[in-house]
Amino acid sequence: MRFTFRQPLIALASIALVHGLAHAADYPKDQPITLVVPFSAGGGADNAARIIAQGISEVSGQSVVIDNRAGASGSIGATFVARAKPNGYTVLYDASSFAINPTLRKLPYDAAKDFIPVSQAVSVPNILVASPQAPYNNLSEFIKAAKANPTKYSYASYGPGSLAQMAAELLKKSTGIQAVHVPYKGGAPALVDVMGGQVDVYFANAASSITYVTSGKLKALAVSSAKRMPELPDVPTVEESGVKPFAVEEWNGFFLPAGTPPEVVKQLQDYVQKALALPDVRTKLAKLGLNPVGSNSADFGKFVAAEQKRWGELVKSNGITAN
Template identity: 65%
Template sequence: MTLKTFTFAGLAALTLALGGTAAHAAGYPDKPITLIVPFSAGGGADNAARIIAHGMEAVSGQSIVVENKAGASGSIGAAQVARSAPDGYTVLYDASSFAINPVLRKLPYDADKDFIPVSQAVVVPNILVVAPDSPYKSLGDLIAAAKAEPNQHTYASYGPGSLAQMAAELLKKNTGIEMVHIPYKGGAPAMVDVMGGHVETYFANAASSLNYVTSGKLRALAVTSEKRMPELPDVPTVAESGVPGFSVYEWNGFFLPKGTPDEVKDKLYNLIKETLENPETKEKLGHLGLTTVGSTPEEFAAFLHSEEQRWRDVVKANHISLD
């Protein structure tokens, strides 16, 4: 084979490959999509993912199969997606830990380089809760007590490196208080021990704690959203309670492995956006206390960068280590 012949053959093969990729992207999705949720079934992220997946099926006409790959604060499932084929048919549905893990853990992937952010799906604030008979009637009361007795007061979390821990650490950083972290293996046992007075306070996910607050089983001191929650109009925000600029949300979002064609990413984004704008989907998510977002890939990437930097600053300032 002459060099000229080889060159033409190579160009022909490349053209065919690119044409195949374009054709594949044009028909996306033309088979079931696997949505990896790196947390246990029945949790907040899993419940939201299944609602959204059902809506995506109605829009796309394709099955969206939710698979739970829990462990290591979400990093096991994320690693699986990072290693998967970049064709748009294996998608990661991760949560706030995606931006926290890189500043606390040695990971089997590079969160910034091995994934393509597609869209932030939902957000939900946290509620700072105490037992019904707690002496603290406000966040100001808690801060005053913690300042008077450093490291003599406790806060719970649903695990080391969780957003519940990081929200409390951000509060410590912004107020100068010192409290002791009591980690649990999930949100449910953390709330049970707060109700029983075994640990003093907890930044609980609103989706899982709102019913306990409205039923009087927990007392809400403040919410972490920028504005008061409509469901708790008498509960002030943390910022209103004397910590200016404090705002923390738990969030979920969609990611693709690096190398996925832009055409596929854009089609997936449009599918997600249409699904999240559907009134039925919004209503179902709203019943869980979730607010839909549907940000663009560019907006989501910028958000992730700001979140990772914020938690990196908190980890450095508070000397947090998981060792």
């Protein structure tokens, strides 16, 4: 009797497994993919996501819809994806703040357990920008001005826990200068206020700021990467300006909710890699100063863990809070 009772259960389990594998094999043919960008439209992550989404749509044959859910330095959008069905149709396109938030704020999700890293999409330097009317023309001059007037200056970020804040805090720690943090809900409004002179400086994502720099609407003081940007060959790095060590790059990547079938994770990873190999996608990304990466899921997971350790140490040493 015991054997007879188990037979239907085994059969049902087998049917469910076959159905799940078949569903994964059909991905993403059932419905459009929703790509959740947890930052405002017009910011660096949003600009990059829209370019890559077009590439994914081209290689997969399925439409990709961008859903901007800005706030709390990306954690609002991340929370939405963490609670979504793990079927591959709700995808998180997050930035460096994904690895910073866990040590900065109490989250309604576990970044290590509730997500599957799929692929690092791009890396991009940040550009330390100021209003064209600012009295300083490079980082050295800004540091001198900030030391002469310790309570005068401010810096923008696209939210507490963003890489823009971490870069500025690293600059403060390395130089001894002071600057008040002015957080925004996204990169686009931060850029507007820096251009208008309401905030003094901003480590802006190159994807959202390079066109303003080249058009003269923003002044570039330095770039955060280890090497100069080919698009801005006359702008020195932070390290060339005398602040060492200082190699900081923003990154964007794809995440899926925990529990997503491995076949779906692998399929989305392949689509991301194929999209990033398209000449048109690479050309558009290059114009924004973005470097395509397209790593695999395992390597991206290791990278995110290392980023969390690096910035977690800075959060603790500088006493950085989410306010």
